Structures are given as structure tokens and as C-alpha cells.
Amino acid sequence: MQPKTIYDKIWESHIVVPETDAPAILFIDLHLIHEVTSPQAFDELKRRGLAVRRPDLTLATADHAIPTTTRVLRADDDREAFDQVTRLESNCSEFGIQLYGLGSPQQGIVHVIGPELGATQPGKTIVCGDSHTSTHGAFGALAFGIGTTEVGHVLASQCLLQRKAKNFEIRVDGQLKNGVTAKDIILHVIGQIGIGGGTGHVFEYTGSAVRSLNMDGRMTLCNMSIEGGARAGLVAPDDTTFEYLAGRPYAPQGAAWDQALSRWRALKSDPDASYDRRISIDASSIEPMITFGTNPGMSIPITGVIPEARNEELRRALDYMALRPGQPLLGHPIDVVFIGSCTNSRLSDLRAAAEVLKGRKVAPNVRAVVVPGSQQIKKLAEDEGLDRIFKEAGAEWRESGCSMCIAMNADKLGPGQYSISTSNRNFEGRQGPGGRTLLASPLTAAASAVAGRVADSRRMVNP
Amino acid sequence: MNKLVRVTSRVACFPAENINTDQIIPARFLKAVDKAGFGNHLFADLRPPEIFGLPDARQREILIAGRNFGCGSSREHAVWAIRDFGFRVVIAPSFADIFKENSLKNGMLAVELESAMHADLVNAHSKSPQAEMTVDLEQQRIAFAGVDARFTINSFSRTCLLEGLDELGYILRHAAQIEAFEGIWGQRPNSRA
Numbered sequence: 001m002q003p004k005t006i007y008d009k010i011w012e013s014h015i016v017v018p019e020t021d022a023p024a025i026l027f028i029d030l031h032l033i034h035e036v037t038s039p040q041a042f043d044e045l046k047r048r049g050l051a052v053r054r055p056d057l058t059l060a061t062a063d064h065a066i067p068t069t070t071r072v073l074r075a076d077d078d079r080e081a082f083d084q085v086t087r088l089e090s091n092c093s094e095f096g097i098q099l100y101g102l103g104s105p106q107q108g109i110v111h112v113i114g115p116e117l118g119a120t121q122p123g124k125t126i127v128c129g130d131s132h133t134s135t136h137g138a139f140g141a142l143a144f145g146i147g148t149t150e151v152g153h154v155l156a157s158q159c160l161l162q163r164k165a166k167n168f169e170i171r172v173d174g175q176l177k178n179g180v181t182a183k184d185i186i187l188h189v190i191g192q193i194g195i196g197g198g199t200g201h202v203f204e205y206t207g208s209a210v211r212s213l214n215m216d217g218r219m220t221l222c223n224m225s226i227e228g229g230a231r232a233g234l235v236a237p238d239d240t241t242f243e244y245l246a247g248r249p250y251a252p253q254g255a256a257w258d259q260a261l262s263r264w265r266a267l268k269s270d271p272d273a274s275y276d277r278r279i280s281i282d283a284s285s286i287e288p289m290i291t292f293g294t295n296p297g298m299s300i301p302i303t304g305v306i307p308e309a310r311n312e313e314l315r316r317a318l319d320y321m322a323l324r325p326g327q328p329l330l331g332h333p334i335d336v337v338f339i340g341s342c343t344n345s346r347l348s349d350l351r352a353a354a355e356v357l358k359g360r361k362v363a364p365n366v367r368a369v370v371v372p373g374s375q376q377i378k379k380l381a382e383d384e385g386l387d388r389i390f391k392e393a394g395a396e397w398r399e400s401g402c403s404m405c406i407a408m409n410a411d412k413l414g415p416g417q418y419s420i421s422t423s424n425r426n427f428e429g430r431q432g433p434g435g436r437t438l439l440a441s442p443l444t445a446a447a448s449a450v451a452g453r454v455a456d457s458r459r460m461v462n463p
Numbered sequence: 464m465n466k467l468v469r470v471t472s473r474v475a476c477f478p479a480e481n482i483n484t485d486q487i488i489p490a491r492f493l494k495a496v497d498k499a500g501f502g503n504h505l506f507a508d509l510r511p512p513e514i515f516g517l518p519d520a521r522q523r524e525i526l527i528a529g530r531n532f533g534c535g536s537s538r539e540h541a542v543w544a545i546r547d548f549g550f551r552v553v554i555a556p557s558f559a560d561i562f563k564e565n566s567l568k569n570g571m572l573a574v575e576l577e578s579a580m581h582a583d584l585v586n587a588h589s590k591s592p593q594a595e596m597t598v599d600l601e602q603q604r605i606a607f608a609g610v611d612a613r614f615t616i617n618s619f620s621r622t623c624l625l626e627g628l629d630e631l632g633y634i635l636r637h638a639a640q641i642e643a644f645e646g647i648w649g650q651r652p653n654s655r656a
Contacts, residue, residue, distance in 0.1 A: 129537060147564060427535060
């Protein structure tokens, strides 16, 4: 039999109708929805008089447009966001969908709560009207973002029309250096292949450095697959995955857990599986990374200098960022530090930031905002006293949500402000019109908050 | 879905590379609960003069864009904005995967054209900015200011656009197969969400 990749295997096991001239009809195991990309899809169902086929395979939360200063969203504060969240609530109630809404102890960023609830599992097909759905691939699931029309397709049929993508292996072997995290790996990878490098492909992350990451790190890695152009990225499941899932609310229990485990253990790429593309990276060659431009591929090692603007796109990016070729970023003044988003808002990320901020103060010229990915993470962090560390350092400790990553609520940059952000996109205006985003890891973000300028966490002296 | 067979129109040419969907429609405009009016916010911050410098921009139905157009966020609002603005065809050397899917689902033709041919169109446009282009999906041909280009598109997408095929209707016609699949799949121990 032809050797297969894990992607091939998940794909084949979900085919309802095979691909011909027409795309395959693919069955979806888990559909996550949120307030921003679902209302028009529900309208289409209502227009056609259709039900949601599998409300039992659908989970909802409100995360994008909500405030993170309070759990109460009033119409007077933000009419449009209020309408969107209210619409989500009425749609979920009308169609019988479980909603972890504002005020729920399980609320959080959709890509944080899926795994946290144990709904994200190896071998599943998972979709959501959000490009960072690739996050769930960390569990060995085939997970990708879809548009609102497709959200409607899945609501009505639990299926999608899909063509099979190509396989792209990203192998990272060896030992990461001190101060280098999953965020640095993925920024390094995107810097290598470019933001369109993965178009038409599914990434599979392999190698000893990937295996050594915990689930939070693997989620960071898979999360930014889309920033490399790949709709999905995945890591084959292993004991790290199973330990994370055991006992979570939606994970199988008892005998069902044992059965699931034996299936999951077999879910990996065959040793001689072929990939359409491969790259191999020595983990020890990766430095802490930071972006200087206006897409996630425009990055340098934190100790590096900004490269020559060899094309119009780079010239425009440097102009927008008000930076020059040959200039180092280290020491560049900043205004805001944002620690959060579906990329880096999990407990490990908060612990890393707190480790740096403990006993230190955020520089007076900097506003630091820490936004946990979910209410559960918020509680766990508070149980460990991380909130006190952040607050004593002078950082703001918020309720969970997408917040300043997408700037749909009051959390945004002012024009011309520089922010070190642990999020995933440094696009022009992404964090607010005219705002300038430098993407980096939680370690770099926290060190920079203290320094008041771009800083290398490895050079910090113990307080 | 609206059919698209042949479009003849003047052209807007904005071939910048890696234009992302945040630029096409910034996130602050995504708080609507319907699909109407997004054209008013197309490229709200970027305001490329190649488009907004044209007095008849909203009458032009064809946009020449650059490589990896529509990358980033999956927001279908980007396609709604382009469509509502007035474009029915976007021509680029490549598109981001999700954007391409979203285009098709809104009756908008995303033509992927080999780089050299794309460059020919960009050049032709710079010489004849007021010339009309014809994009013929049936013939898979583009005729523009002396340039004759052929393009490929998979047959299913082509049929969807030519016939205005309802994709959800197509999926639901396979309800029996979906049910059969669910029957086998439901046996699995962890099939609950």
C-alpha cells in the first residue's frame, strides 16, 4: 500500500463523496463558530428554511468584538458589537447550539477553548470561520479556516466541498537555544518560505524540536501556518497530546478513552511517506525573532539589522513602520506591549511573561496589556498569582478575548504607535489605523515592556 | 448565485503583491450582521490611487491585482466589499486559498494567470488605461488592448460560475451519502463534539 502522511489519512477517512472534477464532499467533526463570521450564514439557513444538521458537533463562543475590560457588553457602549453578540446568542438558542458566551466561565478565544474543553482531538476535521483555525492542528487534527458561505454549508450539511491540498513537511531537529520559543520557530519558518510559501499545502511539523514542545508551543506553531500561506498545519499526536487531553470535559472517558487512544497512537505519517515539499531547519540556528515590516515574513533575529529594501513592498513597509535599512531594532522605543491572542495567550505564555516581569516594573513610557486567552486560563493564572505579578509590574490584567490582535473593540493602537505584540499579524492598521506592530514571543514582549524599548530577554539581569 | 459568463469593462490595475484581507476591508468594519454596503469600505485605509484616482472606479468591473492577493484573514467580507464596489473579475498571478474559495462562492471570478501573461496585461493597461477588456469564462480567454491571453480554471468552478450553481444545494443533494457516512462515523467512541 502507498505510504501516507497524517494529512492523507485524515482526509481519506472523512470523504463522503470522492473528488472528481468536482471537489470532494468532506465530513466535518467539529464546527466552531463566533459572532463575527456567523450571522450571515445563519441568515442563509433561515432564508432556505434549513436546520443545523449537527448542533451536537457545533460549539460557539463570543471573542472577537467583545470588551476585555468587563464582562458586560451594553448597547450604549458599542451598538454594533452588542448586536453581533446578541445575534449569536439568539441564533445558538434557536438552532440548539452550545454557546460559551460572554459571562460563561468557559468563554475564551475560539482557538483556545476548543482544545481546553477537549473538543479538539487527534484525527478530527475541524473548521471555523477564522483563518487561525489551523491552531487545532497541534493535536493532529485537520483544521482550517473557512469563509462565511462555507460556515453556512457546514451548519446545514456538516460537510464542505474541498480539494485535497499538497503535503509540505517542515522538519525542525535539534535543541532550541535558551530564550528561543515556538513563536521564534514559526517566525523563522515564515521568514524562510515567505507568506505565500505554503499556498495550496498543508504543513506537517516534524522533528525532535517540535516533539519537545508542549501543547501550548505546538498550538503557537500551527496557529501561524496561515501566515505562511497554508490553510492548515499539523503535528502528529503523541503522549504530550494525550496527557493534555485526558480528563477534559469533551474528551472520551473510561473505555472510550482507551479505544480512542489506540486509534490516536496509530495516527502518524508512514515512515516513507512522500511530501510535495520539504524544508529542514536546525533548531540551534534559530534566534529569538522579531518582525520589522508589515507582514509576518518580514522578520529578523532580535540582534539583527533591518535588511535592504530590495523591492517596492519592502520600501512601502519600511515607510509605514518609519524604519530604515541597516538599523537595528534592539533599543528602538515602543509605546505598547500586547501579550495575548490565539497565538500566545495560554498559561505557558503568561508564565513566560510573568517570569520576566516578576519583581520588575513596566517602563513609564509603555502601556502593557495582558489578555488571557480564556476565562479558564485567567483563573489558572490567578491561582498561581500571575495576575499579581503583572499588576505589580504595572501591566493591565484583562478578561479574555481577541482584544488588540484585531482591534475590533476599544483595545487598539493610536496612529504611529509602536507595539510589541505576541499576536500573529503585523499588517498595516491591524492593531488600529496607523499602528505599527512588531511581532515577537512573550519573553521578548515582556523584556521590552521593562526596558521601554525593544529588548533581548536573554540579556536581562536578574532583579 | 449570480451567473458569470463574459464581462466586458474598463479595468482598474492595482498589482501590488501580498495585499491582505485586512487591507481590503479593515476589521473595524466587520461588525455588521448582514452583507450589504461593504463596498463603501473597500481599501478604507489603503485608498490606492490606482483605484480611487479613477472617476469611474465603481463602474469598472475588472481588477488586475498582484501575487498572493487576499492573503491573511478568512473574512468573506473582503469578497463582499470587492463585489459590492463593482468588480466581478479579479486577475492575479496567484490568490490565497481561502480568498479564492470565497470569490467563487460569491459569483466572482478569480483568474489565476501565469506571471508573464499577467505582466503583459499590466503593461497593456499602462499604455491603454481606458481600453475595455473582455474576460470570457466560456472560452477561458482574455482580450485586452491587443493582448490575447488564455487562462485555466477547474471545470467545477467554471460550471458553478457559468450556471450560477448553488453549492449548498449540490451538497444537500448528497444527503443520503452524508447520512450513510454519519452512520459509520457515529460508531466511533469520541464522535461527540
